[in-house]
Amino acid sequence: MLTFSSLSLRRGTRLLIKEASFTIYRGEKVGIVGKNGTGKSSLLSLMLGELQPDAGSFDRPSQLVLAHVAQELEATGQSAIEFVMDGDEELRATEQAIARAEAADDGIRLGELHARYAAMGGYDARSRAARLLHGLGFSSEDENRAIRAFSGGWRVRLNVAKALMCRSDLLLLDEPTNHLDLDAVIWLEDWLRNYPGTLLMIAHDREFLDRTVNRIVHIEQGTARIYTGNYSKFEEQRAEQLAQQQTMFERQQREIKHMMGFVERFRAQATKARQAQSRLKALERMERIAPAHVDSEFEFSFLPPDKLPQPLLTIDDQSVGYGERTVLKSISMNIAPGSRIALLGRNGAGKSTLMKMLAGELTPLSGKRTEARDLRIGYFAQHQLEQLSIEESPLAHLKRVGGATAARATEQELRNFLGKFGFSGDRVFEPVGPFSGGEKARLVLALVSYQRPNLLLLDEPTNHLDLEMRQALAVALQDFEAAVVLVSHDRHLLRAVADDLLLVDQGRARVFDGDLDDYARWFTTREQQEEQEIARDTSVENSAEQKKQRKREEAEQRNRLSGLRSQIARLEKDMTKLQTELSAIESALAEPEIYQEQGKPRLLQLLDSQKTLKRKLDDIESAWLEESEKLEKATAS
Structure with a gap:
């Protein structure tokens, strides 16, 4: 159980959350929502112990096993699967304990540890890690690749897999669907x-939230309030609250207006002055109701294209790839104004490759491409965020990219345009280097829109965008009169925008006959088939590994027995030598003349040597007995 009592939380001088009180119970799955900058990530940092409350308290049971996704991942030579397995710290600690017990030849301790290892599923851990990697889009070949071989987005997935590998009681996730x-x-x-523990998650994908959580914590204007139900239920409850709040606000405003009117009319009259003062005091004591409002500050539209030729782009039997490797073949498409096409397909199937081909960034290996004379393509892709000039401001970017149109516009017109994408005031003059991922994504969308494309290509445009901006994007795309080709993991956006679904699979692109729910079923079936194949492969691999392990153990046993026998033979040789030396001394001591006055120095020397040899012989005999017992035990096992 997690308890937040009168909690207040600051970052610097800014108060993010004020006097929040709510409880989260074991096994609940909670989504944390609110505008960017309201304190969602700070709330997770508090639960991780990275922040302390400025007032109030947060309590959680000390014995809870907590898992979260790390923000950074060092580029090392460790393999992906070994890194993911590190997420189960108890498993790794038990493996280390087993290694120490083996080195100490502690059979009793080994038996206890192996029983514990089996109880925690240790013998299936590698298979569990492989399933996590596969589910997050990694291939079998990726399992043994070094971490340093993966790009930034794939390292994020590795961190997610490592967090899921932990057999945790409490799981904290911050925008896990990004990338x-x-x-x-x-x-x-x-x-x-299916996760059995307690989940707290920040996410900006409403359909993902609807399918995974059963409570919502909404943070707005310093207030954190908890709602029962998924995100859609939260929206319904909040809409009702806002409507009630607006009604109460309007009623209160009428009351305030009436009271202020009385004060203004009668404040100067002696007979009414006391009543006027009473009303002023009542107004001062009145708890003001804020007007109802909607979080979203975004309401934009894509600028209409100058021309809409028919068709815009025709692709006829084209193949495309990288170098000598063909990724897609026999692609044929006809894109006209008003087309709304979403590309579906598994990771690595070639969706982004198809987008690059449509954008003209890849030279086709074969086939024909026919462009309308007035075709103007607007292309949004994640790499474009990295290509922003970090020293330039949003306004400078717009002036440079906008060309002649921007040159003819006044600065105020350009600022008004940027304001629709959330850049207002002095923000339009600030360098974009320190901007967040969401701000950079909004800027690239603004730059694409300003070029008035008649073919809009969007490859994962919602990464880093919050719920309000995603909704604004969906509305803008619905009103856009030109053509749109879209790749996105946000199903709400796909449902709101796409009319046609194109499945990219096994090097081809074909019309998908069904909706997104049908695609989810298709994907799940394929996933189950592949998991069964992985399980079979893992079983075969485990069987082969077990044989190798048995051979290694038999070899180690032979080496251990051989070593013991060699040690015993050396000790027996040393004992024989000492016994021979001791017999020679005892023979010398048996001579009568050794006890005469002139033989006294020799006698003392022989007695001292006898004492030393007997002590050495006792030590070696003890060692011989110990090694002989070890050999007897090892042979019996």
């Missing part, structure tokens, strides 16, 4: 539904 494709999102939501 995931739709298939990985579908897999992750299924995993989280």
